Amino acid sequence: MAADTFDASAFLATVTSKPGVYRMYAGDGQVLYVGKAKNLKNRLASYFRKTGLSPKTAALVARIRQVDTTITANETEALLLEQSLIKSERPPYNILLRDDKSYPYVFLSSQDTFPRLGLHRGTKRVKGRYFGPYPSAGAIRESLNLLQKAFQVRQCEDSYFRNRTRPCLQYQIKRCKGPCVGLVDEQEYAEDVRHSVMFLEGRSNALNGELSEAMEKAASALDFERAAELRDQISLLRRVQDQQTMDTEQGNVDVLAAAVTPGGACVHVVMVRQGRVLGTRNHFPRVPIEQTPGQVLAAFLPQYYLGASEREVPGQIIVNAVDDDMPVVAEALAAARGYSVSISQRVRGTRARWQQMAVSNAEQALAGQLANKQHVQQRFIALQEALGLDELPNRLECYDISHSSGEATVASCVVFGPEGPLKSDYRRFNIEGVTAGDDYAAMRQALMRRFQRIQDGEGKLPDVLIVDGGKGQMSMAREVLQELAIHDLTLLGVAKGVTRKAGMETLFLNDTQNELRLQEHSPALHLIQHIRDEAHRFAITGHRQRRGKARNQSPLEGIAGVGPKRRRELLKHFGGLQELSRASNEEIAKAPGISKALAEKIYAALHSA
CATH class of the missing domain: 3.30.420.340 (UvrC, RNAse H endonuclease domain)
Known part of the structure; x- marks a missing residue:
């Protein structure tokens, strides 16, 4: 970071095209800006074009001396990590909103005869059900917009609802069934609310099945416009249900992944506190060629934690590889800090996704270092x-x-x-x-x-x-x-x-x-x-x-365990190959008949290029 200039062309040549978060640093190490991107390479390239930059962006670019990236599984994870980093780093070039103290929720006034859906932020004082948290108000509005189209549950305020004498515009454009003037009975409306709750609770397999079946029937009846609408609804259903692994509200964990290739090694550290990813950092230790990732980590851990007395050691450390010395390292860390410390490699669920994120970032950072x-x-x-x-x-x-x-x-x-x-x-x-x-x-x-x-x-x-x-x-x-x-x-x-x-x-x-x-x-x-x-x-x-x-075959062909029937079911479940390609391992595994191991094979085949 002490360099006089930043070589943007060399940096962009090594940046991945995956989604993630980027941090821009000044020469003194200050974080200038934190951003997210669906495609890191395209987004970062836009900062370093020769013309068309706003004065503020040009001033930012002139101060950049280093850019770090963190790869995430999807855009939702990138957004959540971005928000955490903005709160902790408070970069001068980011917009800091006053209302960023809590994530927004979807609120259902379940006590009413005709419940309403709406966006809620702040304390949960009103009686009803709260679904979330969501990564942003925009994500909630997208969900509410979808639910309006699919189930037509009202979203108007109670004062507006009680004083209607004729249906409003939402009824005319088929976004509401007009419960305010008795145009729908309680039983039918309750069924629409139940479907909405299923979607908000994440129990959408049955919901997707119904939409897929309706889409096929519409296509068979040559009603292609209706089939296209249903296809788009399936796509939106899948998109707004990205798993929010950046914020689980529990767990203090450090996740370390080592990548080793001829000529170098990188250890990527992910710091998780109260279930939220607070930040990441790359380290490039000098190691012999024949060192394995497990050996690198066994040597790195004592230096990293015991070399800095103020550094917190969490109760659990997750690594991507182990070595015979790991039990001794765990005992040494526990003795130094006065409480039990476990070092784990085999983890599941959210921790497995943190681990995979660390591995991906270690490999990417090492590739960039070698290309310097x-x-x-x-x-x-x-x-x-x-x-x-x-x-x-x-x-x-x-x-x-x-x-x-x-x-x-x-x-x-x-x-x-x-x-x-x-x-x-x-x-x-x-x-x-x-x-x-x-x-x-x-x-x-x-x-x-x-x-x-x-x-x-x-x-x-x-x-x-x-x-x-x-x-x-x-x-x-x-x-x-x-x-x-x-x-x-x-x-x-x-x-x-x-x-x-x-x-x-x-x-x-x-x-x-x-x-x-x-x-x-x-x-x-x-x-x-x-x-x-x-x-x-x-x-x-x-x-x-x-x-x-x-x-001349589909990307799904040739995958062991994915025959014609499963290919057909996968495309039905996601609404097409494009949405399937956007899905993460965990989202693919939720499809009917797809195990986690098979989901990993499908994801690898779709992203092999």
């Missing part, structure tokens, strides 16, 4: 020294092959420079005309096509060519370079070692007989592993896209 320009520059210098190059390499290219039993073979080419990944220079090659599963022939075809284009003046020649594979791929690359008479190019082969673990790779420099040994702590090895992993990811993504296009 200064960090990459140091790795390039180390690579120059390791390979004995006269000059700093400015362009690395790495190639990898991906296929499924020879089907839809794709070769990837990823490019790194001293500023990090050059994604505009990434290329994929659809491999044709080779024996299924022949990785050597696939590598030869990709390299021939790439370097022939370079010889024709298309593209730049790399300083270092990296191939992912053993001696066979290395030999094939040498043959291509010799055939095309390309010299003065450093060739590096990366083969998995005997244990096939990160840090244990076998490297070949320019020749299969010239094995290169690098220390597992070497930044040069970290860079090689980073570009190799990126080539692998890019190849797999291209292979899946090609295979999916060839099969």
Whole structure:
């Protein structure tokens, strides 16, 4: 945060497109602004455009020296976390409302013959039922608007209701059944109220079933306008029922998740007090390559809690991985603080969602750290020294092959420079005309096509060519370079070692007989592993896209345990594929016949891209 300027382009290159919360910091560490976004990448990019900013936003951007993000499962969680952070941090660029002391509720005047629904904020003095809390008044109005359309329960004030002699406009537009002038009997109205209560209590499976059945009947009767209305109602029903895991009103917990990759580690800490997420923070400890997440956490926990005497230790600490030393760590924390402390990995419900949120944020923060320009520059210098190059390499290219039993073979080419990944220079090659599963022939075809284009003046020649594979791929690359008479190019082969673990790779420099040994702590090895992993990811993504296009199938097809009947039921339950794609794991698991494990598979398949 002490940097003189903020490199927005480098930061935006690593930001996720998932929903979440962002915090903008000044050079002295002060939180300037807290915001939420459905798509973090798109929202944050809007701050750093060259034109069109308001004076206030321009002044904010000029002071930014660091931006942190926290990924959430959906927009509702993002909104609740945003509100908690605004209350605790009170950033100068946020609007602080006077009425932000409590969440709003839906109120049902259940004592009346014809009860009314309305928004309530503040003390619960009036007799009736209160449903909530909701993340915002806007969310309540959306729910009330839906209930008006679906069940036509009145929402007018009692004084207005008692003095009507003819129905109002709400009756004319089919938002109310006119109980004020006796146009609906008590039994029918009570049934509408019961349906509304079912929805507000979250018992909406039966409600969704009725709407889905009505939608199918309307479609069968060719009443497509009515079917579309019912489809939209199902979508709204699902949308306003996002689980509010940011505010459960119970539990003091710290959730820690460690992410470890070649070249770095990140521990993301989520602080929960009285069931509310108060804040998050990333830590980047220096660790050896072979360390597991459990080992990182076992070493991190004592330093984090015992190194700062004023830091509160909650009664429960949730982690994403454990180690044999965890019981000793728990005993040490308990002895230091004078009360019992438990360290848990296997948790359920809300705590499991906190844990997953911490894991996602640790992985995202680590990816951003590894892509930092200064960090990459140091790795390039180390690579120059390791390979004995006269000059700093400015362009690395790495190639990898991906296929499924020879089907839809794709070769990837990823490019790194001293500023990090050059994604505009990434290329994929659809491999044709080779024996299924022949990785050597696939590598030869990709390299021939790439370097022939370079010889024709298309593209730049790399300083270092990296191939992912053993001696066979290395030999094939040498043959291509010799055939095309390309010299003065450093060739590096990366083969998995005997244990096939990160840090244990076998490297070949320019020749299969010239094995290169690098220390597992070497930044040069970290860079090689980073570009190799990126080539692998890019190849797999291209292979899946090609295979999916060839099969021309729904994203739900091919998921084990999801047959035609379940696909049909899922689409009925959510009102279409678009709403299903918006749903979280827990919301998918609420669909009929879908277990939690199957919901995770469906969510992963829908978000694999």
